[in-house]
Amino acid sequence: MGITFRKETFRDDYTFRNSPDHIRRFPFPFNEDSYMYAVNIEPHVVGPKGSVLENLIDVDEHYVAEMQDRALVLAEDPLRCQSLPHMTLAGWDLLELLMEQQALGYPEHFTLERNGDRWRWINRPLGIDDTFTFGDTSTLPYGPMEYITRQSQGDFCILDQRDGNLWMDAGMVTTQADWSLDFDIGMNFFEWHAPVPLAHEKGIFTRALKFLTNIQQGKPARRLNWTMTINPRLDTSPENYHKWGPDRATVTPENVGQKVHLRVELQSFWRLPRSNAIVFPIRCYLIKMDELVTQPKWARRLHRVIRDLPEELATYKGLTRYRPTLVEWLSKLDDGSPTSPGFGPD
Amino acid sequence: MSTGTTTLDVVVSDVVPVNELVTRFHFRRRDGGLLPTFSGGAHVVVEMRDGDRTRLNPYSLMGSPLDTREYTISVRRDDAGRGGSLFMHRQVKPGLEMVISYPVNLFSLDLRAKKHLMLAGGIGITPFMAQTSQLAGAGGNFELHYTCRTASLGTYADVLQQRYGSRVKLYHDDRGERIDLDRLLSSQPLGTHLYVCGPAGMINWVRDRAASLGWPLETVHFEHFAAPQPGAPFDVTLAVSGKTIHVGEQQSLLEAMEAAGVDPPYLCRGGVCGQCETNVISSDGKFIHNDHWLSEEDHRSGCKIMPCVSRFEGKSLVLER
Numbered sequence: 001m002g003i004t005f006r007k008e009t010f011r012d013d014y015t016f017r018n019s020p021d022h023i024r025r026f027p028f029p030f031n032e033d034s035y036m037y038a039v040n041i042e043p044h045v046v047g048p049k050g051s052v053l054e055n056l057i058d059v060d061e062h063y064v065a066e067m068q069d070r071a072l073v074l075a076e077d078p079l080r081c082q083s084l085p086h087m088t089l090a091g092w093d094l095l096e097l098l099m100e101q102q103a104l105g106y107p108e109h110f111t112l113e114r115n116g117d118r119w120r121w122i123n124r125p126l127g128i129d130d131t132f133t134f135g136d137t138s139t140l141p142y143g144p145m146e147y148i149t150r151q152s153q154g155d156f157c158i159l160d161q162r163d164g165n166l167w168m169d170a171g172m173v174t175t176q177a178d179w180s181l182d183f184d185i186g187m188n189f190f191e192w193h194a195p196v197p198l199a200h201e202k203g204i205f206t207r208a209l210k211f212l213t214n215i216q217q218g219k220p221a222r223r224l225n226w227t228m229t230i231n232p233r234l235d236t237s238p239e240n241y242h243k244w245g246p247d248r249a250t251v252t253p254e255n256v257g258q259k260v261h262l263r264v265e266l267q268s269f270w271r272l273p274r275s276n277a278i279v280f281p282i283r284c285y286l287i288k289m290d291e292l293v294t295q296p297k298w299a300r301r302l303h304r305v306i307r308d309l310p311e312e313l314a315t316y317k318g319l320t321r322y323r324p325t326l327v328e329w330l331s332k333l334d335d336g337s338p339t340s341p342g343f344g345p346d
Numbered sequence: 347m348s349t350g351t352t353t354l355d356v357v358v359s360d361v362v363p364v365n366e367l368v369t370r371f372h373f374r375r376r377d378g379g380l381l382p383t384f385s386g387g388a389h390v391v392v393e394m395r396d397g398d399r400t401r402l403n404p405y406s407l408m409g410s411p412l413d414t415r416e417y418t419i420s421v422r423r424d425d426a427g428r429g430g431s432l433f434m435h436r437q438v439k440p441g442l443e444m445v446i447s448y449p450v451n452l453f454s455l456d457l458r459a460k461k462h463l464m465l466a467g468g469i470g471i472t473p474f475m476a477q478t479s480q481l482a483g484a485g486g487n488f489e490l491h492y493t494c495r496t497a498s499l500g501t502y503a504d505v506l507q508q509r510y511g512s513r514v515k516l517y518h519d520d521r522g523e524r525i526d527l528d529r530l531l532s533s534q535p536l537g538t539h540l541y542v543c544g545p546a547g548m549i550n551w552v553r554d555r556a557a558s559l560g561w562p563l564e565t566v567h568f569e570h571f572a573a574p575q576p577g578a579p580f581d582v583t584l585a586v587s588g589k590t591i592h593v594g595e596q597q598s599l600l601e602a603m604e605a606a607g608v609d610p611p612y613l614c615r616g617g618v619c620g621q622c623e624t625n626v627i628s629s630d631g632k633f634i635h636n637d638h639w640l641s642e643e644d645h646r647s648g649c650k651i652m653p654c655v656s657r658f659e660g661k662s663l664v665l666e667r
Contacts, residue, residue: 086457089484096383162456163564214613214621217382218352218448273383274411274480276454 002108005064005125011072016232018291022061024345026287027052027264028295029224031343033304035313041211044220044268052266055105056220057098058283059153064125066153066175066234073174073235074150079182080237081146083158083170090158090170091145092135093272094279098148123151145170154266154283157181161213161278165189169277175234175284177227177263178318183238197312215271215278222268227317228326229263232286251322256329257290260322262302289326293333295345300337303330351391351447351613354381358442359416368469368501369435370408373417376443381414384449386477387569390417391447391615394433400604403430404615406569407449408475408502412483417446420501422469427573428596450613453543453569455480460537462488465525465552467544471501473569474543478510491525493517493544527552531559543569572617572636574598577657583664584608585627599653608667610653617655624651624665631660 008015018026047053052060073080083091099121103112111122120131128151132139140147149156149172158170165188173181184192189209196205215221229236230247251259266283293299306319307327314323340346360372375381384407394401405419421434438444453473455462462481464474471492481488490513494500497518506514517523531540540561542552549568556566576596583590584603593602600622603610613619617637626649635645637652644650651658651665 084458089457160457161454210620214619216351216448216450216613217384273449274385275457276385276388276451 003059003061003063003106006061008062008065010065010069010232010234014232016062016065016286018287019061021050023287023291023294025051025060026292027224027266027285028262028292028298028343028345029226029264030301030305031341033301033339034308035305036310041208041221041223041269044222044270052283052285055101056268057101057105057152057281058266059102059106059109063153067126067151069234070150070172070174077239080174081149081172082181082185083143083145084186087145087158087160087170087275087277088137088143090160090272090275090277090279091143093274093277094156094158095144095148096134097270097272097279098152102152126151145172152281154281157280157282158272159189159212159278159280161276164213166209166212166278168192174237176237176282177229177265177284178236178238178241180238195316197316198310212269212278215269217271217273220268220270222266225265225267227263228319229261229286230259230322232261232288234284234286248318248321251325253325253329256322256326257293258288260289260326261286262289262292289329293330296333297339297346299330299333300335301339303327303334304339306330351450353393353445353447354390356381356417356444356446358438358440358444361438361440364420364501365498367499368420368422370418370420371434371438373419373444373446374415381417382448383414384411384476385451386411386455386480387453387473388449388451388476389453389473389614390419390449391613392419392434393445393447394430394437396429396433396437401428401430401433401601402612402615403434406453406472406476408472410479410483411476412479420469420472422501424573428576430573450619452614452619453541453567455541456539456565456567458537459539459565460487461535461539462486463530463534463538463540464488464490465540465542465544465548466490466492467542467548468494468499469501470542470544470548470569471506472543474541475502475506477541478506482510488513490514491517491530493519493523493525493548495519527555528559531556531561539565539567541567541569546570546572570616570618570638572638572655574601574615574655575634575636575657577634578659580631580658580660580663582658583662584667585664586667593657598655599651599657603653603667610667612654615654617652620652622652622654624653624667625649626651627664627666628662629658629660629664630662631658633658 010016052058099112102110109124113120117134119134122129155173155175157168159166160169167188168184171181193205233244236244264285268281270279355376356373357376359374362370364370389404389406391402391404407417409418421431423435424431466474503516542549549570579595580593587608589606591602591606593599611621613621620639634657636655639652640650
């Protein structure tokens with residue numbers, strides 16, 4: 001049984017929707033009624049069937065539309081995809097990882113055939129059937145990282161490891177929550193996290209770096225992060241702030257359910273074998289409030305989380321303008337009952 | 347081996363004597379599949395079942411990272427050591443089923459380098475076997491200087507010279523040949539990275555000279571897995587697990603913990619990776635720190651210890667494990 005890919009947009013007329021199945025599989029990020037940073041990293045292992053963790057690289061009904069949106073972003077701004085010269089080998093590592101995982105998880109949609117260095121990659125949803133020589137960049141239409149990440153949902157940061165630190169030396173970043181690869185490229189772990197409030201004081205980054213530099217081959221890890229976005233826009237980059245920033249002033253009690261989206265990032269961390277680099281896929285999931293509150297537990301809990309969020313975090317996540325409107329709207333769906341433990345809907 | 351890395355079930359496919367001290371071991375997957383790809387400089391930890399004792403020793407992978415049908419390691423026999431290399435030489439035969447870890451790389455190439463200058467001493471040649479294969483396959487610029495006691499102990503010197511010709515330079519101690527280090531280090535093009543693997547004395551010498559000649563720290567890479575040193579037995583109390591254990595003369599503190607059912611994380615078992623770092627709750631005595639991980643300040647403070655290589659002499663020691 002294959003996936004039915006939706007025909008939809010993430011801009012202009014915003015036809016993005018989640019099907020009922022996809023609402024229930026949404027990776028809701030709150031396992032209790034309040035939120036604070038934690039190093040919430042766990043082993044990235046396969047989870048329940050039907051969840052976004054059924055495969056380690058998730059492909060869902062938004063795949064084709066997301067890849068079309070990515071192509072539009074890249075056409076306007078090629079700097080969303082960059083790779084410093086020493087990262088080409090890591091790009092091949094990533095190509096292998098994504099082809100293997102997508103073919104393994106979705107054999108009806110993707111096929112990888114290897115004959116020594118001669119590889120054939122069939123991507124049916126996008127109508128691609130290419131044969132190339134693994135390791136020979138001249139046999140692909142793009143560099144290996146760009147080639148495969150134009151065919152994989154989520155953003156990808158490839159981090160070089162040296163001098164006990166991680167360096168953001170390559171990436172494909174078109175669906176980001178207000179940060180920029182073009183700005184961060186070449187920075188180390190502490191440099192690119194410098195703007196994050198509160199977490200430095202808690203020593204979180206020092207511990208997280210220690211954990212990440214010790215990620216081992218065959219043992220990927222993951223965490224969830226979240227923010228909110230007005231309108232289902234994948235590209236909320238600083239470069240396009242003029243397009244999406246003003247949207248935050250358009251939220252009214254009448255349109256909250258349609259306009260406000262919870263944006264969850266499933267971030268995973270993998271050691272790449274040939275280059276010893278780390279790849280950090282950031283997979284973005286969007287859900288509008290009207291869809292989210294079809295699960296009463298999530299509605300109650302989200303109300304409490306947003307209401308009680310520390311001011312610094314609300315500011316950092318850009319919620320300030322519309323938080324009162326959102327909290328008021330959600331409060332009507334919170335009957336004060338206790339919420340059950342865990343992330344999933346009841 | 348629960349806490350370090352994922353493990354691989356392998357079978358010894360070949361055992362090849364290389365010279366009077368060194369033997370090469372070949373491993374294949376028991377299920378016949380390909381082994382994981384790795385990067386030049388990676389090691390695996392080999393689990394040795396020696397009677398009721400389990401030894402875990404790290405060895406560099408020396409095959410080409412492009413060929414993962416088998417892994418190869420080379421083990422230098424140490425007659426005065428703690429027994430791991432003797433076990434490999436005496437007990438490990440083709441057909442033996444063994445467990446090894448996934449590859450871990452703590453001695454990675456810096457792929458930004460315009461040139462890779464490699465210095466090897468003795469069995470320290472093994473990580474360079476894989477690194478030179480990787481670089482040669484990608485058209486990378488490298489030069490290898492290899493010192494050994496005698497020509498017959500120049501492990502794989504012939505193979506390397508055959509493969510890479512004048513990019514490999516040999517130095518034999520018995521002929522009084524020495525690397526002219528200052529001249530070598532002073533004559534490198536900008537953007538060169540230096541890699542050294544060999545005895546501790548050689549590593550220290552190279553690092554010191556490079557620092558004096560103005561090489562930036564981040565361009566100097568070294569790998570030295572200190573084997574745990576034997577020493578006087580001592581007792582340790584483990585506060586978290588509530589155990590008191592005895593560390594034997596030939597046993598490391600990490601091995602004694604594992605034997606007692608406590609599993610601290612580890613990757614290198616040689617005092618460099620930092621994984622097994624443990625807080626000291628109280629102590630009355632002297633630490634013998636043999637690691638390369640903790641800072642001098644940490645060593646002086648007496649608040650931390652690396653159980654894989656470090657020891658203790660004194661009245662009492664309580665650790666947070």
